[in-house]
């Protein structure tokens with residue numbers, strides 16, 4: 203049976219890669235982001251790549267009206283969503299004490315309030331059908347003290363762990379995907395040109411691999427997926443190491 207997958211942040215990076223891999227398996231896709239032109243271009247590509255159908259839903263998720271339009275789509279009983287991927291996100295360029303508090307509030311909203319609202323909208327239908335899959339794209343930063351970014355990602359991991367344990371036996375899995383540094387537009391949007399991020403080459407991952415590995419973990423019903431052996435090792439150490447040491451190490455890259 204054809205699945206319908208709704209992906210936020212589909213216009214770039216990991217969201218685009220999820221859309222490509224799910225199109226190849228024949229899913230119907232609902233693409234969400236602000237940049238409508240990029241979503242339309244991607245929709246054309248995905249239709250040629252095997253997607254059963256592609257809808258473009260342009261929305262600014264940091265506005266209540268934008269988030270509400272996606273909630274409406276998720277609760278449309280005539281067109282059920284089987285897979286929800288919360289990938290929309292961004293980083294903040296300044297240290298917390300210097301950042302604009304309104305930017306911080308948007309950051310908190312996009313990474314915490316919006317995924318919570320979208321999950322809350324998607325879950326009743328999924329539970330009624332006894333089938334559903336939710337992915338929250340968190341980060342390895344969830345396991346280290348790293349300003350508000352680490353804090354919001356840690357919320358995503360903790361909430362996914364709880365939700366997976368609560369709903370898995372009722373047919374709905376919830377997985378927090380925790381990538382390490384991955385080549386996307388994330389760092390460029392922070393104002394850092396390629397090579398200026400202060401991150402050694404060995405720490406970079408490529409989006410296709412992150413997505414492929416995470417989808418394997420999702421199929422196994424895991425609550426947390428940390429793609430790549432090197433980041434599995436790093437997160438294991440991070441859970442045991444003292445907070446001060448991890449905060450220093452985490453402050454090195456952007």
Ligand SMILES: NC(=O)c1ccc[n+]([C@@H]2O[C@H](COP(=O)([O-])OP(=O)(O)OC[C@H]3O[C@@H](n4cnc5c(N)ncnc54)[C@H](OP(=O)(O)O)[C@@H]3O)[C@@H](O)[C@H]2O)c1
Nearest residue numbers: 211213214215216235236237263290291383384386387388
């Ligand atoms: N890249 C990494 O190193 C890395 C590592 C760990 C975790 N992550 C996480 O992975 C997720 C995806 O990031 P990425 O690396 O793929 O970055 P990216 O290439 O910059 O993509 C971010 C996506 O989020 C969308 N977005 C941003 N603000 C939005 C808003 N207000 N409303 C709707 N959509 C919005 C953007 O689309 P529009 O601009 O078109 O709206 C874009 O599609 C994020 O949650 C990020 O925190 C990234």
